[in-house]
Amino acid sequence: MDELIVDSRHCDEVVELLTDRLHVLPADHYRDADGVIGLTLVGPLDFAGYEPAARKQYADETDLTGMDLLFYDIGRRFADEHGFVPLLDRNTEDVLANPQHKGFGPAFAYDHVVPIPDTAAGEGVHIGVIDTAPTRHPDLPPSHVLTDTYFDPDETSKMVAGHGTFVAGLIRQKAPAAMIHMRAGLSSDTGRTSRWQLAKDIGAFVGDDIQILNLSLGFEDAEVPASTARALSRLSPAVFVVAAAGNDHTDRVWPGAFGSVLDVAFTGGETWSWINAAAPDDCPSAYLYGTFEDTPFTGYATWHGSSFASAFVTGSIAARMTTADMSAAEAYRSLTLDADSMVAALHA
Incomplete structure (x- = not known):
């Protein structure tokens, strides 16, 4: 299940990053926000075109793959721009x-x-x-x-x-x-x-x-x-x-x-x-x-x-x-x- 859970306060910026820069989230993606817990579910994610380029970009830093690599990438970009990493989690049926x-x-x-x-x-x-x-x-x-x-x-x-x-x-x-x-x-x-x-x-x-x-x-x-x-x-x-x-x-x-x-x-x-x-x-x-x-x-x-x-x-x-x-x-x-x-x- 390729879905991302993100802090709702930073959801818009994360979605913009995923769609326009990392190209893992389609323009017609779905969201499910819960105001009580302050989290939003976003999906579906597609890593097919993303992972090879990201692995090459971060080859000297990490050997992560899939969702772990995406978390690392988002965290690096947010830390560079804002000085913090937003709450991120994967959604799984486990x-x-x-x-x-x-x-x-x-x-x-x-x-x-x-x-x-x-x-x-x-x-x-x-x-x-x-x-x-x-x-x-x-x-x-x-x-x-x-x-x-x-x-x-x-x-x-x-x-x-x-x-x-x-x-x-x-x-x-x-x-x-x-x-x-x-x-x-x-x-x-x-x-x-x-x-x-x-x-x-x-x-x-x-x-x-x-x-x-x-x-x-x-x-x-x-x-x-x-x-x-x-x-x-x-x-x-x-x-x-x-x-x-x-x-x-x-x-x-x-x-x-x-x-x-x-x-x-x-x-x-x-x-x-x-x-x-x-x-x-x-x-x-x-x-x-x-x-x-x-x-x-x-x-x-x-x-x-x-x-x-x-x-x-x-x-x-x-x-x-x-x-x-x-x-x-x-x-x-x-x-x-x-x-x-x-x-x-x-x-x-």
């Missing part, structure tokens, strides 16, 4: 539910109802969730789960379509009285979304009254993703962000790897230095009704991965907030000191 290198682990059918406790744990706490759209399920009543859309599965649906339902069910098991605000940011067909869509979905919670944002998703990149960082920076400092650390990876998984985000692995899994906490991930939860990928489900499943450890922690924090009258950050610290919580701190 944001993944239950993030892991080797694809999704399967959900397994669970033949028993998983009761939602009849308690006030989580009362008054509002939790944001970006995931696949939830299905209609008795464990996810509209009185406690608000969503921008529902998913209605059919015989062609994949297991990943139940990811958001499973995550919301886990949160409700721990904090049944909390209010969950869901945004269907991940595709129910693939479990994926783009970095641009993720940034916009995070930005959609700006100004809302959520206290916790659960991101059971992620993507790998050796570089800090500037667009995700910008979106997170727009949230209130009081919003406690919990994210999945990834299951089978060799590099940092974003957005969990940001220092401002609680990065959660599953108990017994990888404990890289940037991971903050570990929690159980093998609890049964609400799921779809029907047969998917040749496996019949009756509304419940078991599943494995840091996505669900993240949801366990989110629900546990919400519950502790009300039972102990604490902020989200204070509740998390309290949980790590309580062996019965099963939430363990790993690294500072």
